[in-house]
Every structure is written in C-alpha cells, then in structure tokens.
Amino acid sequence: MAVSGMANPANVIGFLDITGEWNPSLMFVMGGALAVFMPMYFLVIKPQNQPLISNEFCVSSKKHIDTKLIGGSAIFGLGWGLAGICPGPVVASLALGNHAIWVFFLSMCAGFIIMTAKERHEQQKLSVA
Amino acid sequence: MIEVIPWHSLLGGALLGLSATLLLLVNGKIAGISGILSGLLKAEKSDFSWRLMFVIGMVAGGVWGATAFSADVPIQFETPLWLVAVAGLLVGVGTKMGNGCTSGHGICGIGRLSPRSIIATCVFMTVAAAVVFVRLHLI
Numbered sequence: 001m002a003v004s005g006m007a008n009p010a011n012v013i014g015f016l017d018i019t020g021e022w023n024p025s026l027m028f029v030m031g032g033a034l035a036v037f038m039p040m041y042f043l044v045i046k047p048q049n050q051p052l053i054s055n056e057f058c059v060s061s062k063k064h065i066d067t068k069l070i071g072g073s074a075i076f077g078l079g080w081g082l083a084g085i086c087p088g089p090v091v092a093s094l095a096l097g098n099h100a101i102w103v104f105f106l107s108m109c110a111g112f113i114i115m116t117a118k119e120r121h122e123q124q125k126l127s128v129a
Numbered sequence: 130m131i132e133v134i135p136w137h138s139l140l141g142g143a144l145l146g147l148s149a150t151l152l153l154l155v156n157g158k159i160a161g162i163s164g165i166l167s168g169l170l171k172a173e174k175s176d177f178s179w180r181l182m183f184v185i186g187m188v189a190g191g192v193w194g195a196t197a198f199s200a201d202v203p204i205q206f207e208t209p210l211w212l213v214a215v216a217g218l219l220v221g222v223g224t225k226m227g228n229g230c231t232s233g234h235g236i237c238g239i240g241r242l243s244p245r246s247i248i249a250t251c252v253f254m255t256v257a258a259a260v261v262f263v264r265l266h267l268i
Contacts, residue, residue, distance in 0.1 A: 001189070002194025004141020006167025013140075016254075016261040025138040031140045032142025032237060033149070036216075037240040040150040051157030058158050059208035060228065060240075065248055073234075079219025080231075081260025083208050084218060087162035090233045091184055093190030093202060100206045104217035112167035113219015 001092035004029040009084030016081060135198070142197020149237050152183065161226035162187075227253070 005011040005025050014023025050056055080086050086103050093101045149160040154181055160166075169180040197204045206213065224230045227249055229238060234253075238246020 001141065001145070002171035002191050002200040002202050003141065003144065003198050004138045005135065005201045006138075006141065007151070007191065007195070007200070009206060009208070011201065012201070013261055013265075015267055018257045018258055019262060020265060025135045028135050029142035029145070030239075032139040032140075033236045034240055036146025037145050037149050037236055039242050040146075042154070045154050048154070051153070052155045054157040056157055057153070059153075059265045060159070060245075062228070062245060064210075065245055068226050069228065069245055069249055070252055072223050072225070073249040073252035074223070074256045075219050076227055076230060077256025078225030078260055079216040079221075079223055080253060081257035082219070082264070083206070083213050083216035084261075085167060085213070085231050087224060088187075091162055091166065092194070094188050096195055096202055096204070098202075098206070100208070100210060100213050103210050104213050104222075106249050107214040107217030108221035109170060111218045111223075112163075112170050112225050113181035113221075115222055115225035116167060116171060120177070126224050 001089045005088040007093045007096075012080075012084035012086075016084070017039075065122075137198075141194075141200075145236060146240075149232070149240070155239070159233055159237045161237060163220075163230040164228070164233055166227050167221075169189065209259045223253075 001009050006029055011025045014021065015026035017023070053109055076086075083104065085101075087108065088122055090108065091104050094105060144244075145160075152158050152160045158179065165180050168176060169184060176229055182183050191202075207214075220230070224233075227234075229246065229249060231250075231253075234243075234246040234249040239250060
C-alpha cells in the first residue's frame with residue numbers, strides 16, 4: 001500500500017480526476033495486482049480442493065447482482081471520492097503518525113458496526129416471523 | 130499520455146497481488162480489507178486470530194514500506210477532518226453493504242472474474258470519479 005503510492009490520497013484523487021491532470025498510478029497498482037493474482041488464482045489456487053493450512057476456501061457464493069451490492073458500492077464510491085482514502089491504505093497507514101487516518105479509521109469502524117447491528121436486527125426479525 | 134511508467138505503483142500492486150494470492154492459497158480467505166476489518170470487530174473467537182495477524186502485518190508493512198522504501202505517504206491531509214470523518218463513515222457503511230472494497234472486489238473479485246465484483250468495481254469507480262469531478266471542477 002505504501003510503496004504503490006495509494007496511501008497518499010492525492011494519487012487516488014489524481015486517478016479519479018479524469019477531466020483534470022490525470023494520475024494513472026492507481027491503474028498500474030490494479031494492473032500489477034491482477035497480473036500476479038489472476039494467473040495464480042486460475043493456475044494454482046482454483047485447481048486445489050482446499051487451502052494449504054485450512055479446511056475450506058471462504059469465498060462468497062453470492063451470484064446475483066442485487067441492490068445491496070450496487071447501493072453499497074455507490075456509497076463506498078461516494079466516501080472514497082470525498083477523501084481519496086479506502087480501507088487498505090488506511091490500515092497500512094495506522095502507525096505512520098497521521099491523525100486524519102485515525103479519524104477515518106474510527107468512523108469507518110463505526111460504519112461497520114452500524115451495518116453489522118442492522119444486519120443482526122434484520123436477521124432476528126426474519127427468524128421471529 | 131503516459132510518459133513515465135510509475136514503477137513503484139506496479140511494484141506495490143504486485144505486492145498486493147502476492148498478498149492476496151498467499152492469503153487465499155494458504156488460508157483460504159479473501160484479502161478484502163473491509164471484510165477482514167468488519168469481521169475483526171465482530172470478535173468471533175474462531176475467526177479472530179487470522180484477521181488480527183493480517184491487520185498487524187498490514188500495519189507493520191505500512192511502516193516498512195514508508196521507511197525502507199521512502200514511500201509517498203503524507204503526514205497530513207488537505208481534506209478537513211470533518212469531511213474525512215464523513216468519508217470514513219460512508220466507506221464503512223458502503224463496503225459492508227456492498228460486501229467489499231478496492232481490494233476485495235477490485236483485486237480478488239476481478240481476479241476471479243466475478244461478475245458481482247466487476248460490477249461493484251465499475252459502480253464505485255464511477256461514483257468516486259463523479260464525486261471528484263464535482264468537488265474539484267464544479268464546486
């Protein structure tokens with residue numbers, strides 16, 4: 001996260017600012033990541049029955065595209081576009097002495113907790129009905 | 130057009146890809162940071178230690194990357210703190226609802242050619258770009 005430049009929101013905003021002075025760094029980060037992950041996934045990981053030290057692969061089995069996916073992604077995009085920060089670089093930056101990172105981290109965790117509580121509440125309602 | 134290839138970005142990305150490969154191959158888990166964190170907060174005993182180890186690794190890695198590679202990590206942001214807080218909340222809510230972020234959907238999901246992740250990534254990229262456009266060029 002640090003080496004790629006993604007821990008600096010200016011690089012992220014620069015990539016998202018398509019009509020301004022475009023900074024392509026993020027594209028190279030994604031490209032570099034996929035260049036490693038994709039072949040490894042299809043050639044090495046997918047043919048395996050199970051992971052090396054666990055019993056099973058914990059991969060989402062959800063198939064269809066629903067409003068939660070679209071809505072959630074849009075809300076994430078809104079937050080990401082506002083500050084140029086997303087979860088990965090935030091965690092990587094926690095020990096680097098930037099107070100704003102901690103503000104973001106704590107409010108992000110608040111968001112997780114709110115949604116988890118909402119989910120539990122909805123599940124309880126379903127199980128009672 | 131691109132005149133200089135940002136090699137550090139490619140390298141950083143490759144490291145992310147390696148990290149995701151290892152976590153999936155060895156532990157069978159998707160390296161989606163929002164998912165790993167929100168699961169950590171649920172504090173379920175059986176599911177806790179790998180998440181904690183990964184987060185510790187990321188924090189340590191961030192320090193190593195910033196110091197050993199003198200990486201581009203600012204100490205302060207230009208964005209006002211109240212906006213950072215709002216953005217954080219939106220990211221927390223959005224990634225939990227949408228079941229992933231740039232690492233989960235963008236790298237691991239697209240890497241597996243998951244239609245859900247491809248669409249999710251398109252949505253959050255488009256929205257984020259629109260927000261940046263409004264903030265930098267319209268307001």
